[in-house]
Amino acid sequence: MATVTTEQVHKGTVILHNNAPWVVTSTQFFNPGKGQALYRYRIKNLQTGQTLEQTYKSGEKLEATEVQHRKAQFLYTSGEQYTFMDLESYEQFELGKDIIGDDKGYLKEGLECHLLFFQENPVALRLPPKVALKVVSTPPGVKGDTASGGTKPAELETGITIQVPLYINEEEAVRVNTETGEFSERASEK
Numbered sequence: 001m002a003t004v005t006t007e008q009v010h011k012g013t014v015i016l017h018n019n020a021p022w023v024v025t026s027t028q029f030f031n032p033g034k035g036q037a038l039y040r041y042r043i044k045n046l047q048t049g050q051t052l053e054q055t056y057k058s059g060e061k062l063e064a065t066e067v068q069h070r071k072a073q074f075l076y077t078s079g080e081q082y083t084f085m086d087l088e089s090y091e092q093f094e095l096g097k098d099i100i101g102d103d104k105g106y107l108k109e110g111l112e113c114h115l116l117f118f119q120e121n122p123v124a125l126r127l128p129p130k131v132a133l134k135v136v137s138t139p140p141g142v143k144g145d146t147a148s149g150g151t152k153p154a155e156l157e158t159g160i161t162i163q164v165p166l167y168i169n170e171e172e173a174v175r176v177n178t179e180t181g182e183f184s185e186r187a188s189e190k
Contacts, residue, residue, distance in 0.1 A: 002064045006039040006056045011179060012126040014116065016063040017054065021046040023116065023124045025101065046123040049098055068117040074107050082107065084115055093122045105160035106131045106178050127178040132187035133157050134173050141166030
């Protein structure tokens with residue numbers, strides 16, 4: 001077991017909480033201005049699926065637990081199961097929609113990511129920081145229309161909708177930040 005500070009914990013980190021392994025599914029940093037900065041983590045029990053929100057003071061130490069990270073490729077979805085292939089052994093693994101959660105909006109066939117294994121079982125998914133997805137539907141941008149902050153909604157090939165700049169058109173590929181769900185930049189691939 002390794003000790004980590006709250007600053008080192010990010011989405012996908014597995015920590016021990018009440019002697020059980022929990023994966024961090026989201027992180028928030030708060031600096032109230034008065035007093036010490038805080039980190040709020042949404043964590044999910046890898047054995048029971050239970051989720052909690054935990055708050056820790058900045059600099060607090062947590063126990064990180066042993067997990068294996070394996071490079072994998074997303075293959076396909078079948079009902080509520082998502083199938084991945086280990087890129088070294090070519091073994092296939094299935095993760096349920098409860099484990100994938102909101103990350104399903106970033107999964108497209110062929111995407112390389114990492115699977116987290118605890119006691120030889122796949123328990124979590126770690127996406128790359130940015131993924132390239134094609135815009136399938138977006139209204140045309142009108143020059144001078146900045147009442148909406150210079151952005152417009154765009155539906156992507158995986159079904160999620162994000163805000164993109166006015167200059168983005170249908171059939172273009174964009175990079176999306178998987179941590180925030182926000183537009184990052186144009187992508188050259190389609």
